[in-house]
Amino acid sequence: MMKKIITALLLCVTLASAATAATLPKLRVGYVPEPAHGLYFVAKEKGYFKDEGVDVDLFQFGSAAEGLAALKAEKLDVGTFGTTAPLLFISKGSEFTFIGGMMIGGQAIITRPERLAELSGKDLKVYKGKKIGLVKLSTGDVIFKGALKKAGIDYKKDVTFVEFGTVAAVVEAVKKGAVDAGLTYPPHFSLAEKNHGLKVAHYIEEFYPDYTCCRIVAHTGKVNADPATYRKFLSALIRAYKFYKTNPDETVKIYTRALKIDEDIIRNETYVKRVAESNPDPLRKGILDFWQHIRDAGYISQDYPLDKHINTSIYKEALDGVIRKEPKDKVYQQMLAFYKKNN
Amino acid sequence: MMLIRRLLIFLTLGTLLCGTANAGQRSFQLRFGYLDDPGSAPVLLAAEHGYFKRERLSVTLVKFDSVDKGVAALAAGKIEAGAFPAGDVLRTIAGSGDLQIVAGGGTPMPGELLAELDRSAQSELRAREMVTVINSGKTAGTKETATRLVKALIRAHQQLQQHETKSLQSIKHHLSHQPLPGAYRFDPNPDYYRFAATWEDLGLQKPGMRRDHLNSHVYEEIYCDALDRALDEDPQNEVLQKLSSVAVCIPDCCPDAKKRKNKTSKGATP
Numbered sequence: 221m222m223k224k225i226i227t228a229l230l231l232c233v234t235l236a237s238a239a240t241a242a243t244l245p246k247l248r249v250g251y252v253p254e255p256a257h258g259l260y261f262v263a264k265e266k267g268y269f270k271d272e273g274v275d276v277d278l279f280q281f282g283s284a285a286e287g288l289a290a291l292k293a294e295k296l297d298v299g300t301f302g303t304t305a306p307l308l309f310i311s312k313g314s315e316f317t318f319i320g321g322m323m324i325g326g327q328a329i330i331t332r333p334e335r336l337a338e339l340s341g342k343d344l345k346v347y348k349g350k351k352i353g354l355v356k357l358s359t360g361d362v363i364f365k366g367a368l369k370k371a372g373i374d375y376k377k378d379v380t381f382v383e384f385g386t387v388a389a390v391v392e393a394v395k396k397g398a399v400d401a402g403l404t405y406p407p408h409f410s411l412a413e414k415n416h417g418l419k420v421a422h423y424i425e426e427f428y429p430d431y432t433c434c435r436i437v438a439h440t441g442k443v444n445a446d447p448a449t450y451r452k453f454l455s456a457l458i459r460a461y462k463f464y465k466t467n468p469d470e471t472v473k474i475y476t477r478a479l480k481i482d483e484d485i486i487r488n489e490t491y492v493k494r495v496a497e498s499n500p501d502p503l504r505k506g507i508l509d510f511w512q513h514i515r516d517a518g519y520i521s522q523d524y525p526l527d528k529h530i531n532t533s534i535y536k537e538a539l540d541g542v543i544r545k546e547p548k549d550k551v552y553q554q555m556l557a558f559y560k561k562n563n
Numbered sequence: 564m565m566l567i568r569r570l571l572i573f574l575t576l577g578t579l580l581c582g583t584a585n586a587g588q589r590s591f592q593l594r595f596g597y598l599d600d601p602g603s604a605p606v607l608l609a610a611e612h613g614y615f616k617r618e619r620l621s622v623t624l625v626k627f628d629s630v631d632k633g634v635a636a637l638a639a640g641k642i643e644a645g646a647f648p649a650g651d652v653l654r655t656i657a658g659s660g661d662l663q664i665v666a667g668g669g670t671p672m673p674g675e676l677l678a679e680l681d682r683s684a685q686s687e688l689r690a691r692e693m694v695t696v697i698n699s700g701k702t703a704g705t706k707e708t709a710t711r712l713v714k715a716l717i718r719a720h721q722q723l724q725q726h727e728t729k730s731l732q733s734i735k736h737h738l739s740h741q742p743l744p745g746a747y748r749f750d751p752n753p754d755y756y757r758f759a760a761t762w763e764d765l766g767l768q769k770p771g772m773r774r775d776h777l778n779s780h781v782y783e784e785i786y787c788d789a790l791d792r793a794l795d796e797d798p799q800n801e802v803l804q805k806l807s808s809v810a811v812c813i814p815d816c817c818p819d820a821k822k823r824k825n826k827t828s829k830g831a832t833p
Binding site for chain 2 (some may be wrong): 308315430
């Protein structure tokens with residue numbers, strides 16, 4: 221008899237839980253498998269999405285182009301697919317809006333061990349006259365050129381860039397000595413160090429602090445029609461950010477389970493070398509700078525008024541809401557200061 | 564009995580697996596419309612020099628004496644692809660025609676210095692570029708077929724750049740006027756921004772039309788994939804490298820991106 225009562229109670233709890241999930245607004249979220257995109261997994265696993273009142277399904281994509289095509293076809297409601305790709309889509313007419321971010325920094329310059337001393341100086345001038353391998357229009361390409369320009373180096377004249385189709389090909393070219401150094405992103409430089417004995421000469425952030433990488437982008441129409449759901453989504457990511465900042469061990473395990481990447485590599489990139497920051501801030505100024513760097517590099521001649529595709533207010537409302545509940549929390553206060561500086 | 568059943572299952576599985584393995588090797592048939600215009604040279608070269616065949620495309624060239632007839636045939640599915648002037652193609656697209664631009668083509672060069680300086684003359688010349696279009700609703704195996712088609716055109720472009728005079732000579736029997744070297748600029752890249760400029764010049768964006776209407780009809784990703792394949796085969800080729808240096812393709816982002824490149828979705832993709 222007791223067994224039947226327990227079974228009935230469990231069934232009731234399950235049904236109630238299912239009913240709650242069914243009533244929550246749903247968001248289909250796309251991502252690419254990079255360690256710094258881990259806030260989604262933390263928010264999902266710790267129950268922050270449901271806690272904030274949004275039911276999230278996560279979908280992994282093998283490329284930014286596929287992900288954005290799904291977003292354009294309205295098979296997704298929101299997603300994170302680099303910075304270049306959404307900028308290109310928007311400049312070609314897609315009605316997308318940036319509402320947040322997922323990754324800041326993360327690009328590294330790798331070289332062969334015997335070239336490390338020569339290339340690891342504190343000044344970007346060490347790259348003058350050098351041949352650099354890169355994936356065209358990748359964040360590393362755009363930001364490294366931005367950093368060179370900021371440093372007063374005429375990279376079109378003083379640096380030779382060799383384009384490759386994939387970052388794996390860049391690593392191969394560095395290994396063979398076909399280029400002096402290569403621009404890579406996580407986890408490729410860690411894998412290049414581990415598997416091929418190559419060395420990181422610099423993280424680009426050393427020359428260009430807090431540069432924007434992968435942004436959260438959504439349909440403009442959907443964002444405008446239902447900002448409350450997107451606010452709840454961002455509130456969950458803000459809480460996930462706090463978890464990531466304060467619970468390294470558990471975060472590494474969550475990332476590892478979700479991405480099936482070597483746990484040591486994730487720990488090393490995320491907490492030891494801190495090569496990228498998983499931060500949900502929209503970084504409006506960074507997006508606009510990134511666009512300018514693409515144009516300065518000569519990839520796109522036409523300008524486009526991008527600012528109207530950046531919505532920082534939903535993130536700010538989400539942050540304010542989280543702070544209201546925990547006004548003295550140091551992580552949230554730091555996020556507020558960061559927001560004011562970068563948006 | 565059990566043995567016969569197992570054998571049948573084995574044979575069925577074997578047939579299925581062979582079928583799957585051969586999908587990438589499948590040959591496609593296409594009717595390709597063109598006009599008597601030197602701007603169509605890459606298409607004619609690809610047919611004449613076997614570049615379509617190398618991509619396992621069986622292409623039948625169909626000559627049209629007017630743009631209207633050619634575009635109408637494409638819209639009706641009487642041909643699967645065609646090379647027609649950009650201006651006419653864009654007007655058809657603006658009028659809700661279901662055409663997709665997959666490659667650029669030949670554009671007449673201005674004959675006089677004044678024409679180079681005149682914006683409207685430049686716009687007029689841009690509108691005469693012989694772009695390659697498909698009717699995706701009617702083309703079997705669309706993405707793979709289109710990628711092979713564009714790769715063949717890239718190969719033809721390569722030949723045109725390396726041996727222009729000889730190449731133009733070899734296709735003169737297709738055209739009533741012998742194309743002169745230097746009279747046309749050839750570019751297989753279906754650059755969205757180039758078409759957007761013509762779209763604007765022709766005043767084709769109407770009130771209420773989606774802002775991405777034109778972009779939904781320009782398949783740059785097919786060109787990027789085709790160029791990628793050509794570069795994989797011939798990485799040191801200078802013509803291909805030059806094309807790659809000016810193409811605006813979305814970069815690979817992910818671990819093992821190359822292996823995943825040709826898949827359209829993942830297991831968890833909606």
